[in-house]
Amino acid sequence: MFDDVFALKLLTILVLIFVTLIGVGLLTVAAMYVVDVTQRKHTIRRNYPVIGRFRYWFEHLGEFFRQYFFAMDREEMPFNRAERAWVYRAAKNLDLNLAFGSTRDLNPSGTVLFLNSAFPTLEQDAAIPSAVTVGPYCRHPYTTSAFFHISGMSYGALSAPAVRALSRGAAKAGCWLNTGEGGLSPFHEEGGGDLVFQLGTAKYGARDLDGKLSDEKLIQLSAKESVKMFEIKLSQGAKPGKGGILPAEKVSAEIAAIRGIPEGHPSISPNGHPDIRSVDDLLDMIDHIRQVTGKPVGFKTVLGDKQWLRDMVAAIRIRGVDRAPDFITLDSADGGTGAAPQPLMDYVGLPLKESLPWLCNLLSEAGLKERVRVIASGKLINPSMVAWAIACGADFVTSARGFMFSLGCIQAMQCHKNTCPTGVTTHDPKLQRGLDPTDKAERVAHYQRNLTYSVGLIAHACGVPEPRLLRRHHVHMVLQSGLSQPLNELYPEPITLIENGEDSPALDSKPKEVTHE
Incomplete structure (x- = not known):
């Protein structure tokens, strides 16, 4: 009952x-x-x-x-499932072999194909990547054998756990980490690896109270052993002609202190450097920072108008090779960022497949290719495109989104909304909780090492012992007809002044002895 x-x-x-x-x-x-x-x-x-x-x-x-x-495996943009899956497997150090043939369509125009040699380099003959020195005229040149590095990502755009993981992973892999334009945070330094300090249009992290470049701050930065180079950011691929954008909800007290800006207000950089309005201004700024810091200085840009670079080469001929930039980071029009206006992202700037060969040819024709190192950036996350960039003439390749994938990014397209579900680009503690810096640091290092190894596989198949020996004649590109053509015919490599038996007014045979007061 x-x-x-x-x-x-x-x-x-x-x-x-x-x-x-x-x-x-x-x-x-x-x-x-x-x-x-x-x-x-x-x-x-x-x-x-x-x-x-x-x-x-x-x-x-x-x-x-x-x-x-x-979406099919090869359909999605900006990165398709096959591209992301390779990075995920590489970051987890899983088997990178596949079965039953490639799903890649070899017919579309622009498809890259490497020419295998009848006599490939044997594994026991393979060499580690050769070392490259940046800034031979500096008091503190930078030398590294690694060719694949982490591109600029600011603390603020990225979460603290993400930057900590990148810092630790870069140190484990032996590559550099670019700070991005948001200044040098403690999280960038945590791993103890090599750093490239990026100087954006707002001079975050190196500005005085009036927002102008501070020599005192530059000296403090250069005193840090981990800071190896300085990069002046003129523009980046996703937003050429527009400065960095950090929404107000991401500008915490800590980020405001690092950048030297008010807390809780949007951090929007100028669309250009107020103190760099010409080629001469740029060369003066590079030389000034190099003199103050004693370390290599270069600039980052996405190529659009080309005449200013021709003017820069002409100015270097007059000033002398020691006044040249130590490196140029060339970004692609399809480069990425957390926030950018869609018209700039979709329609402004040249893609790397066109701009990189052109820039390398310009420097080679002037006899400056060994003096001014070229860093290629922009959607280069897989071994094939990194190998292509090196074959075109790049000394180094940097990637941001590739390393974001290694952290667990799922391409949710929420980077600028503080709602990133993987904790990579959010400052929400609940969302950050899932990103373990210790685990993800291992994945960052695995990704860098596996990509380096895979580019080596391509080099060995082409008959050269290490990736830096890849050249344009090792690569074909598919045309609209469906047939391929050698890359060195599409983008002929110039005969430099030195190769032609002439003296280059821009290049000395060796660095002069540099004296500083």
Whole structure:
């Protein structure tokens, strides 16, 4: 009897809860209906009250459903599933071999093919990448054998755990980490590896109270053993002609202190350096920072107009080779960032496949190729494209999004919203909790090492013992006809002044002895 009464009461309670929920649901739908038919901003909702609201939800979810259910392995942008999957496997140090043939279509125009040699280099003959020196005229030149490095990503755009993982991973792999334009944070230094300090248009981390470049700050930065080079950022691929953008919700007290800006306000850099308005200004700035710090100084740009670089080469001929930039980081129009206006991201700047061979040819023609090192950046996350860049003439390759994938990025396209589900680009502690810097540092190092090894596989197949010996004649590119053509015919390598038996007015045979007061 007691059990029957209890069961009846429980059933009554459940029915009441059910009826209440239905009532609340009906009232909510009724309220939404009234709001939709009376509002005048959204036509779909006014014409199709309540139901029209699902359109926005489906639109938001569409990119996620396409990624997992509808897009083919080679279809997605900016990086397809096959590209991301290779990085994930490399970062986890899993087997990188596949079975039953490639899913890559070899017919589209622009497809890169490497020419295998009949007599490939044997593994026992393979050499480690040769060392390259940057800044031979500096008091403190920088030498490294690594050719694949971490591109500029600021603390602020990235979370603290993400930067800590990159710092530790870079030290383990023996590559450098670029600080990005947001200044040098303790998290960049945590791993103890090599750093490149990026100087953006707002001079974050190296500015005085008026926002101008501070020699005192530069001296403090150069005193750090980990800071190996300085990079002046003129522009970047996703937003050429636009400065860095960090939303107000990401500007915490800590980030504000590192950058030297007010807390809680958007951090928007100028679209250009106010004190660099010409080629001469740029060379003066490079030389000034080099004199103050004693370390290599170069600049980062995405190529658009080419005449200014021709003017720069002409100015170097007059000033002397010791006044040249120590390196140029060339970004691609399809480079990435956390936040950028879509018109700039989609339509401005030249892609690396066109700009990189051109820049390397310009420097070679002037006899400056060994003096001014070229760093290629922009959507180079897989071995094939890194090998292509080296064959075109790049001395180094840097990647940001590739290393973001190694941290666990799933291309959720939420970088600028502080809602990154993997904790890479958010300052929400709940979302950051899933990113373990210790584990992800190992993945960063695995990715760098496995990519380096895989580029070596391509080099050995082409018959050269190490990647830096790859040349354009090792590469074919597919044309619209479906047939391929050697890269050295599409982009002929110039005969330099020295190779032609002439003296180059821009290049001395060896660095002069540099004296400093």
